[in-house]
Amino acid sequence: MTFDGSMTFDYAPAPESRSVVDIAPSYGLFIDGEFAPGADGKVFKTVSPSSEEVLSEVAQAGADDVDRAVRAARKAFEKWSALPGAERAKYLFRIARIIQERSRELAVLESLDNGKPIRESRDADLPQVAAHFFYYAGWADKLGHAGFGPDPRPLGVAGQVIPWNFPLLMLAWKVAPALATGNTVVLKPAETTPLSALFFADICRQAGLPKGVVNILTGDGSTGAALVAHPDVAKVAFTGSTEVGKAIARTVAGTDKKVTLELGGKAANIVFDDAPVDQAVEGIVNGIFFNQGHVCCAGSRLLVQESVADEVLDALKRRMQTLRVGDPLDKNTDIGAINSAEQLARITALVEAGEAEGAERWAPDCALPGSGYWFAPTLFTGVTQAHRIAREEIFGPVLSVLTFRTPEEAVAKANNTPYGLSAGIWTEKGSRMLWMASKLRAGVIWSNTFNKFDPTSPFGGYKESGHGREGGRHGLEAYLNV
Amino acid sequence: MSDRLSVFKTYKLYVGGKFPRSESGRVYEVTDSKGNWLANAPLSSRKDARDAVVAARKAFGGWSGATAYNRGQILYRVAEMLEGRREQFTAEVAAAEGLSKPKAAAQVEAAVDRWVWYAGWSDKAAQIAGSANPVAGPYFNLSSPEPTGVVAVLAPQDSSFLGLVSVIAPAVVTGNTVVVTASENSPLPALSLGEVLATSDLPGGVVNVLSGRTAEIAAPLAAHQDVNAIDLTGADAELAKDLEVAAADNLKRVLRPGPVDWTADPGTGRLLSFLETKTVWHPMGV
Amino acid sequence: MPITVPAYGKEAAGRLASMADVTADDGALRRFLHGLPGVDAVGLEARAATLGTRSIKTTAKAYAIDLAVSMIDLTTLEGADTPGKVRALCAKGINPDPTDRTAPKVAAICVYPDMVATAKEALGDSGIHVASVATAFPAGRVALPVKLADTRDAVAAGADEIDMVIDRGAFLSGRYLAVFEEIKAVKEACARPDGSAAHLKVIFETGELQTYDNVRRVSWLAMLAGADFIKTSTGKVAVNATPPVTLLMLEAVRDFHAATGVQVGVKPAGGIRTTKDAIKYLVMVNETLGARWLTADWFRFGASSLLNDLLMQRQKLSTGRYSGPDYVTVD
Structure with a gap:
């Protein structure tokens, strides 16, 4: 072989194997520790945006499902919030470790369902997901030292609605601080990227997390709206568009619900x-x-x-x-x-x-x-x-x-x-x-850098980019009665 | 006792460091707790609210950019000025709230002390609300609080002076500028406070005082796109809900109303309510 | 962009003359070098690391391995070098894999000046170049006339390429023009009586220059002085070639080419031992400078043990099973 500069260094395809992930043909809602179909049996398809292949069929949660999930979370809240922080911490450490163990599988899943390059899901999303749980795990038994009083109390049920751009990472940003502070969670992943949240439900089961502490409802905007409006939801956390963020701010007006909104930008x-x-x-x-x-x-x-x-x-x-x-x-x-x-x-x-x-x-x-x-x-x-x-x-x-x-x-x-x-x-x-x-x-x-993220570093916007901070010590405040 | 005819005071708004009448030309009768006429107060309009927001926005750059030490000095100066006018405020508070003179004096003294307390926070708030973040990489990473911007404050209806001071001072000490609606029925101490602020080195526009119907003035403030936050303390539940809905249009930070004992230790809740956390990253390398 | 000319060609001098104002005196050169864009260390290292995550498989890997073999300056620079050792290395350079004659030959054999004649004879008409270190390698701590005599001696003995070291002391003390003039003088000493010239590689010893800003400045300085190649290291200090330093030098070469049209080569040396490492460097070249630099004329690896690892990987690709050290030659 001679090399005269006329040849080009074409990278041969280097596909990550799909066989590490096993996607079921259909998924129910994860409520009170069990997967079950939605009350009215409605389902929708999730497709791979890179091929338009149907990956799975998931349940569309309606108002009854939202109510059932919130009640399960509310019931679980009593025991979960009463657990010593050190015990909650150990559950979160377990979750962090299982995510690390299953990170290749989850990275492939995320790239399939979201369309993002495996290099990013593997090197950016998944390491940050695990790091986020690891970071907040350590806070669970130190809340009295966080600067929010000697014995800050959790709020109750957190209704969390997350976007499709970083499905599992946004889940981590929401779930980790909520659980560390003693709240329970009803989370709705985005309509186009429901799968990694459903796999997370399985991780919660592997970790032995008590039933009802984390509930996952798949669905569209109407599911999210019902969740935000549910009277037993004490805390609303939303990441998504500014338009929906404003609608949420109107919905919670005049209530005692605490809200964090992480919205759009034009940096x-x-x-x-x-x-x-x-x-x-x-x-x-x-x-x-x-x-x-x-x-x-x-x-x-x-x-x-x-x-x-x-x-x-x-x-x-x-x-x-x-x-x-x-x-x-x-x-x-x-x-x-x-x-x-x-x-x-x-x-x-x-x-x-x-x-x-x-x-x-x-x-x-x-x-x-x-x-x-x-x-x-x-x-x-x-x-x-x-x-x-x-x-x-x-x-x-x-x-x-x-x-x-x-x-x-x-x-x-x-x-x-x-x-x-x-x-x-x-x-x-x-x-x-x-x-x-x-x-x-x-x-x-x-x-002299851009798009850097870290669990210890507070993130959130001024003006119409939302309010509240996620990450770091600041991120605890959103889930505590301070 | 002399038969000298006293000189009545014309109460005016305090906007942009000046003392205008309401642009509407309207006034309303202010009475004491027994219904006796005390004075006429300006009945502020939507346009007065708009002008006050313009003044507050104009003052924001300079005030938020002043050193914390400087803001602390100026707030302390406000306390000094108030101390010298204790008798005037005691009389106004006594009349407004139907208090005995000693009780009114106690309110005024507590208000002076509250200015002093908040003045001291100017260069400490960032130290309790900021953080150095140990990120997993070669980056210097620091979070520090910054003022939210222009804050509309609905002062409490029931505490015309101590309550008023307790909602203005925590907002301005961190660098915000304020448009405050005085207690609707007892606006005179608030309007007099404007006179103190005007002589306390506080730059014009940092605090703007409006009197009138709270609901009427609050509506345009809550909807105003150049207001960054709203403190609903002086609103009843129904009004507060409407205002919170309006405030959602530009995602104002909203401090909801709730029962407050104005004589109690205020804590840091209000102080930290109108702050944004800014996190700065910079690489470390040679 | 001007038409590309090689740094060793006749036209290059004219292109450099167009930049003569920046090398007119010490002050001008200092202003120019200090006016180059700064380097953010963390960002540079992150970019090099990201390029290192490229996954080069199957056909691309086979291509890259052969390309890397063909770019090696197979090196022995020991006090204990003997003619026998050099001849053995030359034989390996010509036929790297005794079991597979399709393996490409290396680019050059790199030796001390006193071994140039031996190497030249052993390589015969193989087409493999003899590269000689010179200028009192590796420290370079002798007077200029000695450096020039060292260079001329190696050229006279038949060296095709001269690997000189810069005066790091002069550079670090800010005497940029002295470094510049010395490179120019060595370049002139590379000339042969017939009008041709040995190609000049300029070694910076980046491990001693320490900062990335220094590496960018010295890269420009050397290219302005007529370097045909810029080279990271002698292999004799604690820190030799690293991906970020090499990436930065590639960027300097890219920018110099954009400014003058002169094409300069790059040679990382020292510490590159595995196929995986070598491929990372090729990816950097590919994505920074492109195909035009992906030949032995414009990119070299200064290495010795790298070759056997490349050969074992090459055997793995052709047979499907992992090879072992008994199936490559020890020299």
């Missing part, structure tokens, strides 16, 4: 002329193309200093050409499938609006698979603050590029949004970074 990723350019480009790519851009804190607005805009954009486009879009189970895939036909339609509509409003669209050459839901990594230049693609959350792999001239202008543009979840800053100058960080109205500021 600015701000690149200064003294940025470490190669790492900034990686941060931009990671900021908007991680998880197909299905990330509430995605860096969807690139604000680049005019003096380096051409250089940064050239580097970014060059880098985007190396992104590998395709089979989520291929270990070399960087960008997987869009989660649903509905989401693909929304992305497509906003991208069309971007073009219609005069922004310039660019995407690298990349062949997209024939079946399933796909969208190429895309960027728009010539975007202004007035464009819809600069204001509305696209929740897809689409980056809007704007420029600025001075730090003041960068701050003004970054903050010029009803959202306030996250922001990125790229500069080698420490004092400028800290000044920017203090001026940006957002709950998470990543400087």
